[in-house]
Amino acid sequence: MDRFAGAGVPPGEKENREVSMADQSREDRIRQRAYELWEKEGKPEGADLRFWEQAMGEIDEEDQRQDMSGKRARRAGA
Known part of the structure; x- marks a missing residue:
C-alpha cells in the first residue's frame, strides 16, 4: 500500500514546492x-546581463522593504 495515498503531498514536498513557486515568482518579476x-533604454543589443542584474537588485530591494514593513506591522500589533 502506498503510504502517501490520499495524503496528497509527501512530507517536505509542500515546502519544496512553495520555495520553488516563490523562486519562480521572483524570477518572473525579475524577467x-x-x-x-531594456525597452525603456531603447532595446540595445548585448545588454541583457546588465538589465537582468539591475532588475534583480531592484526586486531584491523591494522585497527587503516589504519584509521590513511587515516586521514593523507585526511588532506594532503584538
Missing part, C-alpha cells in the same frame, strides 16, 4: 522588470 528596463 518582467529587465524587459521593461
